[in-house]
Amino acid sequence: MDKLEYAALGQTxxxxxxxxxxxxxxxxxxxxxxxxxxxxxxxxxxxxxxxGEDGDWLDTPAGVAHFLEHKSFDTEDGNALQRMAANGVDxxxxxxxxxxxxxxxxxxxxxxxxxxxxxxxSVPWFTPESVDKEQGIIAQEIRMGEDDPNDEAYYRLLESMxxxxxxxxxxxxxxxxxxxxxxxxxxxxxxxxxRPGNMVLCAAGSIDPQRxxxxxxxxxxxxxSSATPTDHGREEPRQVEKQLTRRTMPVSIPLFTLGFKGTPxxxxxxxxxxxxxxxxxxxxxxPSAPLYNRLYEQGLLNSSFGSFYSSGPGYAFIVAEGExxxxxxxxxxxxxxxxxxxxxxxxxxxxERLKKAAYGTMVRHLNSMEDTCIELAxxxxxxxxxxSFPQVFQSIECADAETLLRSWCVEERTALSIIxxxx
Amino acid sequence: MQQYWKRLADGVExxxxxxxxxxxxxxxxxxxxxxxxxxxxxGALIPEVLYRGSRNYPDMERLSAAADALYGASLSTGVRQRxxxxxxxxxxxxxxxRYALDGSAVLEPSAALMxxxxxxxxxxxxxxxxxxxxxxxxxxxxxxxxRMNDKRSWAIFRLIQEMCAGEAYAVDKLGEVAQAKAMTxxxxxxxxxxxxxxxxxxxxxxxxxxxxxxxxxxxxxxxPLLTGRTAPVDCLVVPEPKGPVxxxxxxxxxxxxxxxxxxxxxxxxxxxxxxxxxxVCNALYGGSANSKLFINVREKxxxxxxxxxxxxxxxxxxxxxxxxxxxxxxxxxEAILAQLDTIRRGDFTExxxxxxxxxxxxxxxxxxxxxxxxxxxxxxxxxxxDSQEGESLIxxxxxxxxxxxxxxxxxxxxxxxxxxTGKEG
Numbered sequence: 001m002d003k004l005e006y007a008a009l010g011q012t013x014x015x016x017x018x019x020x021x022x023x024x025x026x027x028x029x030x031x032x033x034x035x036x037x038x039x040x041x042x043x044x045x046x047x048x049x050x051x052g053e054d055g056d057w058l059d060t061p062a063g064v065a066h067f068l069e070h071k072s073f074d075t076e077d078g079n080a081l082q083r084m085a086a087n088g089v090d091x092x093x094x095x096x097x098x099x100x101x102x103x104x105x106x107x108x109x110x111x112x113x114x115x116x117x118x119x120x121x122s123v124p125w126f127t128p129e130s131v132d133k134e135q136g137i138i139a140q141e142i143r144m145g146e147d148d149p150n151d152e153a154y155y156r157l158l159e160s161m162x163x164x165x166x167x168x169x170x171x172x173x174x175x176x177x178x179x180x181x182x183x184x185x186x187x188x189x190x191x192x193x194x195r196p197g198n199m200v201l202c203a204a205g206s207i208d209p210q211r212x213x214x215x216x217x218x219x220x221x222x223x224x225s226s227a228t229p230t231d232h233g234r235e236e237p238r239q240v241e242k243q244l245t246r247r248t249m250p251v252s253i254p255l256f257t258l259g260f261k262g263t264p265x266x267x268x269x270x271x272x273x274x275x276x277x278x279x280x281x282x283x284x285x286x287p288s289a290p291l292y293n294r295l296y297e298q299g300l301l302n303s304s305f306g307s308f309y310s311s312g313p314g315y316a317f318i319v320a321e322g323e324x325x326x327x328x329x330x331x332x333x334x335x336x337x338x339x340x341x342x343x344x345x346x347x348x349x350x351x352e353r354l355k356k357a358a359y360g361t362m363v364r365h366l367n368s369m370e371d372t373c374i375e376l377a378x379x380x381x382x383x384x385x386x387x388s389f390p391q392v393f394q395s396i397e398c399a400d401a402e403t404l405l406r407s408w409c410v411e412e413r414t415a416l417s418i419i420x421x422x423x
Numbered sequence: 424m425q426q427y428w429k430r431l432a433d434g435v436e437x438x439x440x441x442x443x444x445x446x447x448x449x450x451x452x453x454x455x456x457x458x459x460x461x462x463x464x465x466g467a468l469i470p471e472v473l474y475r476g477s478r479n480y481p482d483m484e485r486l487s488a489a490a491d492a493l494y495g496a497s498l499s500t501g502v503r504q505r506x507x508x509x510x511x512x513x514x515x516x517x518x519x520x521r522y523a524l525d526g527s528a529v530l531e532p533s534a535a536l537m538x539x540x541x542x543x544x545x546x547x548x549x550x551x552x553x554x555x556x557x558x559x560x561x562x563x564x565x566x567x568x569x570r571m572n573d574k575r576s577w578a579i580f581r582l583i584q585e586m587c588a589g590e591a592y593a594v595d596k597l598g599e600v601a602q603a604k605a606m607t608x609x610x611x612x613x614x615x616x617x618x619x620x621x622x623x624x625x626x627x628x629x630x631x632x633x634x635x636x637x638x639x640x641x642x643x644x645x646x647p648l649l650t651g652r653t654a655p656v657d658c659l660v661v662p663e664p665k666g667p668v669x670x671x672x673x674x675x676x677x678x679x680x681x682x683x684x685x686x687x688x689x690x691x692x693x694x695x696x697x698x699x700x701x702x703v704c705n706a707l708y709g710g711s712a713n714s715k716l717f718i719n720v721r722e723k724x725x726x727x728x729x730x731x732x733x734x735x736x737x738x739x740x741x742x743x744x745x746x747x748x749x750x751x752x753x754x755x756x757e758a759i760l761a762q763l764d765t766i767r768r769g770d771f772t773e774x775x776x777x778x779x780x781x782x783x784x785x786x787x788x789x790x791x792x793x794x795x796x797x798x799x800x801x802x803x804x805x806x807x808x809d810s811q812e813g814e815s816l817i818x819x820x821x822x823x824x825x826x827x828x829x830x831x832x833x834x835x836x837x838x839x840x841x842x843x844t845g846k847e848g
Contacts (some may be wrong), residue, residue, distance in 0.1 A: 010521070031444035032425075033788045079722070085713030086774060088781020108781070114443070131724055140728035143678045144746060149572055149758040250676045288487030296483065297554070300593035302562045303471075304569075323565065353491045360494025360518045367794060369444045422676070 001026070001209050002328035006387045009366065011386065013376070016210035018217055021197025025376045026209035029369065033111040035205030037212075038373040039121055040101035042200075042227060042381045043068075043193035045171030046312070047098070049231040051191040057231060061180040063138070063173020065187050066095040070134050071186060072102065072121055080120035085221035089113055092128035095171050098312040100193075101377065110207055111215060118201075118219040126183040127139070137164040139175045142352075149249045149419045150321075151264055156317070157257040167315045197225035200380045204369035232314040239412040244328075246418040255419040258334065262316035262408045270311065271384040272392050275358065277309035277318055280401045282354045283346055284338055284409065285320050291337045298375045300324050300333070312382075318408065328419050338409035342402055351398045359393050424791065426813075427634045431626070431641070438801045439637055440629040442506055446522060448530055448630025449794045450637075451514045452645060453802055454622035457652060457685035458509040458591045464598025465614035466509045468556070468563055468606060470500035473513070475555040476545035480536075489536055495520045495532050500540065506737035507591040507661060511618060512802075513541045514792065519631050530632050531640050538644030538843035542619070563603040567595065571675070576809060578681035578843045579744055585671045592660060592738055593783045621695035622650050625805040629797050663687045663739065672842040679728070680749045681843040682756060686741040689834030693809050696836075697820040700827035704835075705734050707779035707828060708766055709743055714779075715771075716743070716763040724753045737807065741835060749845055756840065766832040776825055783820045787813075802806040 001014040001024075002377075007223075014026040021062055042156035043065050052058045072093070073081045084091045089106030091113075100196055102121050155170050162168040203212050222356045240261050285292050295301040305322030324330050365371045379386035427439040456466065473804045480486040490498045496517040503510040517533040520526070545552055571577045580595075587593035626645070628637040642649060709716035709732030712831040730745040747755045764772065790796040791813075804812055 008522075029444070031442070032792050034785075034792045055786055065558065082713045084781065086778040088778060088783075088785040090712050090782065090785075105789060107787075136725055137721075137728060140679060140746065140748070144728060147574060147677050147679060159725075205427055253565055286487070288491050290484060293482060293484040298556065299558055299561060301449055302565060323569070350488070353488060356524070357491035357495030359524070360522075362428050363518050363522050364447045364495070364497070364516060367447060369792070411741070 001213060006259070008390045009387060010238050011042070011366065011387055016213050018196065018220070020220060020222050021195070021223060022198045022216060022220060023380055024213050024216060025200070025380070026207065026212050027200045027202070027204035027369065027372055027376070028209060029204055030206045032205050032369065034042055034105050034107055035203070035207050036103065036105040036369040037114050037117060037203040038101055038103040039117055039201050040099055040199060040377045041193050042198050043100050043126060044096050044098040045096055045169055045232045046166035047193070048166050048169065050067070052188070052192060056416040058294065060185060060189060061173060062169045062177040063171070064181055064185055065100050066172045067134065067138060067178060067181050068186050068189055069093045069100050070096045070138060071130065072124075074130055075120050075123065075127050075399050078124045082114055084113055084116050084192045084387060087113055091117060096144065096184045096239070097171060099169050099378065099381065101374065103373075105369070107169070110205070111211060112146070114203070114212065114215050115219055120218060122194060122220055124187055124194070125151060126186045129181050131181065131183050131186065137179060138172065138178055142175055142178070145170070145172060149255050151258045152247070152249065153255050153321070153417045153419045156245045156247070157259045157415055160231055160415040161240045161259050161261050161317060162315065162419060163237060163241045165236050165315050166232055167312070169176060174203070175331065195225035196220050197226075198227045200377045202373035202376045204373050230313070236314070240415040242415060243411070244416050244418075246420060248420050248422045251419055251421050253323050253325060253421065254327055255323055256319070256330065257319055257321040257417045258327070258331055259417075260318040260417045261413040261415070262318060262404075262407045264314055264316045266384060270382045271379065271386065271389065272396065273316065274309055274311065275389065276396055276400045276404055277316070279354055279358055279396065280404050281307040281309060281318060281320070282358065282407065283350070283401055284342065285334065287353070288350070288354070291333065295330060295333060300326060300330055327416060331416050332415065334407065335411060335414065338405045342406035346398045346402060355393055355396070359390065362389055429638065432639060432652060433775065434652050435624040435649055436805050437626040437628075437638060437641060438805055439634040440797050441634060442629065443631040443633070443796050445519070445630060446793065447516050447518050448628065449514065449798055450530070450534055450537060451512055451627045451798050452537060453625045453627075454509050455505070455508050455511040455625070456622045458504060458507050458594050458596065458676055460599070462596050462614060463509060463594050464602035465594060465611055466511055466618070467502045467597045468603065468611060469561040469615050469618060470502055470511050470513070472551050472555050472611065473544055474500045475541055475552070475559065477539045478543045478545060479539060481545040486540070493533055493536070495527055495808055496529070496769045497535070498536060498540070501665075502596050504596040505803060508806065509596055510802065511622070513537050514798070529808060529828060530636070534640040534644045542645065542647055547608075549572050550608040550746065551615070556606060556608050556611060560603045560606050563597060563762060564600045567597050567600050567603065570749070571768045574677055574681055574742065574745065574843060575791045578683040578841055579742055581671070581673060581843070582683040582685050582742065582841035583840060585841060586843050587670065588701070605798070614650055619648065620652065621638065623806065624652075624803060626797050627801045629794050631754050650716070655675070656735065659756070663690060665677045668837050668840065670840040670842070672844060674844050674846050677843065678845065680746050680747045680752060680845065682745045682752060683841040684743040684756070684759060684837060685839045685841070686732070686743070686835045687838050688739040688835060690739060691834060692739045693807070697831055698736065699816065700823045700831040701734065702820060703776070703779050704766065704828045704831040705732055705741060706782040707775060708732050708763060708773060708832070711779065711782040713775070715761060715765060720745075720755065722759045724758055726751055726758055730755075730759065737803065752842055752844070760837070762837065762841060763832060765828060769829045771825070773825070776828065780820055780823060784817050787817055
């Protein structure tokens with residue numbers, strides 16, 4: 001395996017590509033008691049349309065990636081979840097808009113657990129009966145999400161921001177959309193997306209990297225494969241679809257999500273854009289920024305307020321979310337502040353401090369093997385080198401954030417989603 | 424990983440986990456008092472008001488900027504519940520000196536910042552600033568009211584309120600809405616003074632620095648806490664009450680029902696000889712993916728989206744939490760109790776027992792890979808002189824027999840059932 005040294009971070013990563021196309025990253029940490037493995041496919045809630053084996057474009061109902069995640073734990077001889085739990089480990093999985101990841105952590109039997117993980121994810125086993133039963137379980141999960149005001153606010157925001165891009169689709173789908181999913185749908189999507197060339201394996205802990213590669217080579221299919229082509233719809237307009245959306249739910253004070261529709265990064269510039277966008281969040285509404293403190297003192301925001309940047313193939317946006325008695329006033333204040341910073345410029349001392357803080361925060365996240373593996377996987381799918389962030393920080397300047405403020409944080413690219421209390 | 428412990432003064436202790444496995448250090452100071460309805464609101468408000476500003480960093484903007492300059496040190500203040508005690512903490516996570524771009528020390532300035540936040544707050548006329556108190560009082564009231572937004576945790580919260588009514592345990596660590604809104608700066612200042620002089624004080628550090636260096640920093644930046652203290656009140660564990668099973672039902676506008684069931688452990692808590700057996704019993708019953716509840720109630724019977732059990736090892740409680748269709752409340756409840764009966768009858772295999780013990784061992788070992796979980800565990804240990812931890816507890820868990828699990832299950836007694844149902848029908 002190749003040994004990648006990141007001296008500034010005290011971090012060593014082993015990497016290889018198997019003949020079947022699978023990329024493997026191993027973060028060796030001898031002093032940790034636990035081992036962690038993360039096996040992911042570049043397939044998420046927004047990948048509804050893709051090119052099948054015969055070259056035709058196929059359309060699938062919303063929620064298949066998530067449904068598949070639930071059913072992947074089934075195996076012909078029983079249930080993989082319980083087999084691994086018998087080793088004292090609790091495997092789990094998640095589906096995001098652009099990725100499905102399966103993982104476990106444990107303190108014993110790592111190699112056996114890794115074999116089980118790779119095997120149940122790569123070998124499909126779906127029956128009409130088990131699909132029927134899962135429909136009930138997932139329908140419950142969807143209803144639970146519909147009762148969650150934060151989820152509801154977030155998806156309504158995405159629907160308002162995006163006209164075409166399937167990022168606006170709910171990852172779990174709807175009770176109606178999942179009713180169209182059959183065992184055949186699952187087999188078809190499994191064939192398309194769960195091939196080694198479309199996947200990545202990241203592991204961390206006190207483990208031998210070569211053994212990880214050997215086991216993956218033994219368990220997974222050997223024939224070469226590559227990433228699956230997906231279609232995310234017609235090109236998105238620059239502006240949002242709808243600037244305001246509002247509904248009532250049983251909440252104590254209004255919740256809101258405020259979104260700024262951005263421009264996706266050029267190839268190879270994703271990590272840089274992410275760092276610029278996250279710093280822009282800090283400059284505009286971070287806890288050491290004037291705006292947040294002013295609105296907090298006016299009682300317009302409370303400590304639940306936060307912001308993040310999200311991006312993937314064909315989309316990039318900034319979200320600020322929280323609780324406020326007057327979310328529309330928050331939006332006005334944010335847009336004014338963005339315009340002011342965009343013209344007057346960012347205070348250089350504040351900028352340097354925030355860069356230092358952002359660097360330290362990313363170093364801190366490396367404590368977590370889970371976070372590190374997921375970051376490595378995401379970076380792999382977008383063709384980035386995550387652990388190069390100390391160098392990328394050095395190349396970023398104030399002007400980058402100012403440009404972003406002027407271009408993204410303007411009225412026509414801003415949408416607000418409010419969940420108001422019932423009368 | 425090396426563990427150190429030292430008494431710095433009467434009622435003041437320091438625990439250090441020295442390890443270079445993390446890229447950061449974590450320092451925490453915690454003031455602990457008995458949880459009571461009279462003082463809980465103040466205990467919850469003080470950390471919020473402290474976070475608004477200190478003498479030298481009089482607003483959040485300047486305080487956050489000070490933390491930013493320490494490579495984004497994660498300064499936080501907050502309140503936790505431990506059994507019948509309320510813990511007010513200031514915590515700070517900061518990168519290790521070896522990753523500082525300019526090679527300067529980060530531990531001492533971080534400790535200084537924490538000391539200033541806890542002991543030298545921004546004041547006005549000798550008490551807390553009124554504007555800070557007013558907005559934090561309103562925020563706290565909002566937070567208390569926002570508890571109902573997450574229905575899963577709301578159901579458990581309501582269960583505990585009903586089940587432990589009259590016990591200090593049921594007092595909300597966040598206090599009460601009315602008290603939060605009516606708090607005066609004078610009253611809160613007096614509560615803050617008695618917190619600083621009367622609470623049990625515990626310091627914790629996990630990271631690469633030498634314990635002597637940590638002790639020096641603590642003595643230097645928290646000096647007022649180390650002198651002239653009265654002996655603090657010990658953290659209590661109260662005996663279990665007895666009575667018939669009660670069922671409480673609330674209706675809200677929800678599409679999925681919540682079922683929460685509270686059990687008493689028969690006096691078994693973390694210090695008990697039979698605690699390791701209770702841990703295994705909980706894992707077997709509802710604490711893992713191969714548990715009775717997960718496999719049978721969720722997977723085989725499809726009665727609910729989730730069903731799991733968890734313990735409060737300090738109080739001696741087990742809570743089963745589940746999400747159900749309104750029409751299956753009764754069937755799910757019966758199924759959950761029937762699964763407990765199977766354990767009470769010893770109806771489980773050796774493999775199931777081994778798997779449950781492994782789950783517990785895995786979770787105990789994993790906690791040592793997380794700085795914040797280490798802090799959380801060491802706080803409990805410092806407060807309750809918990810002697811069963813680390814490798815000795817792991818050894819005890821591995822030695823638990825089927826009979827001991829049966830015995831632990833037989834001691835579990837259903838106390839209260841809470842149902843959150845929809846408004847229509």
